[in-house]
Amino acid sequence: MDASRRKKWVAWAAALAIFVVLMLVTPAIPQDEDYHDFADQRTLFLGIPNTLNVISNIPFLFVGITGLVLCHYNDYFRLSSQGELWSWTLFFAGVTAVAFGSSYYHLFPNDATLVWDRLPMTIAFTSIMAIFIIERVDDRAGTKSLAPLVIAGALSIIFFDDLRPYALVQFVPCIAIPIMAIVIPPMYTHSSYWLWAAGFYLLAKVEEAADKPIYEWTHQIVSGHTLKHLCAAMVPVFLALMLAKRTIEPERVSLFQKWKISWIAVRENQSKDRNTVDVNYGYAAVSTSEQ
Incomplete structure (x- = not known):
């Protein structure tokens, strides 16, 4: 085994060890039932309950389908490898599925439907991590990591009545991706779009946390959770723009x-x-x- 491959195995082993230690030393985090009590529960038209929280998922559908088409249409995004192609395909597929999963959840907010809200998001999160490994570390390692990352993300939702695995799947990319985008030299130009995407996702999380205060501040016009959907949909928008504009970086700085x-x-x-x-x-x- 050569030195580079040994380092990769050590890195994966260290990540697994950290995960096991965290699971052993931290208490389980059950799903809070109050999470389903959103500020805006109005039925505004067409008999759709929680109307704005449901229809605010529509942008995910349009952005996701557009991204999927452009991934495979005449090499529009100029993806350099099969690993990139499959990773970006899974990412935009996850974004598209968010439109259906999140809409279904907000029609009937409960623990059972919440699974279908979070599962597509984990596919998107884990695909992005594989993409970053492909672009910033090693193409082969990133391609091989795609399936294990996606499977691990799905298992964190399906087989755990505990929010700790899901929290890791969601928040580790939120921390790792901006740091990697800043510190590691990119393969492509327009790398700053990653930071715009991260900024909108951070704003979305703030709006989610301030769901009820925002609903009151806007005199019950729009809630924080509805705005969270709209801001989160800007993440794939910026990433699609980045893919359309970028070229190979001549000097990796x-x-x-x-x-x-x-x-x-x-x-x-x-x-x-x-x-x-x-x-x-x-x-x-x-x-x-x-x-």
Whole structure:
């Protein structure tokens, strides 16, 4: 076994060990029944209960189908490998399924229907992790990790009456992806779109947490959970735009390095400007004294 492969096995073993330790040392987290008590429970038209929380999932359908079509139509996204193709296909398939799963859940909010809300999201989350491994670490390792990650995500929903596995599947990518997007040199251009997507997802989580306060602040026009759906749908929008615009990066430089170079350039320009002002001021003072 060569050194690079050994490192990959060590990394996977370390991740598994961390997961096992977390499961052993932390208490189980059952689903809170109050989670299903959303602020906006109005039936506004067509007899649809919780109307706005249901129909606000429609953007996921349009974005997901568009992404699926463009993944396979005339190589529109210019994906470099089969691993990328399957990973992005699963991601947009998950986004499309969110439209149906989340709508079904919000029609009948309970623990049983919540499974169909979260399952498509885990497919999207885990596919994104595989994509990042393909793009930023190693194509072969990322491709091989796709199936295990998706299966692990599905199992965290189906076979656990405990939110800890699902929390890991959801929040680890939320932390890891922005950090990897900033620190690890990208294979493609337009890498900053990852940060826009992460920012909208963070905003969506804030709106979800503030469901009832937002409903009151807007005088019961729209709830935080409805806005959460709309903001979360912007994540695949930005990623689809990134795929459409990006090209192979000729010089693989991380966003952190680019920001560092830009910061140094700004500091140098400010220093030059100050020196120019001092010289001009000194010259003017000398000229005045000579007169």
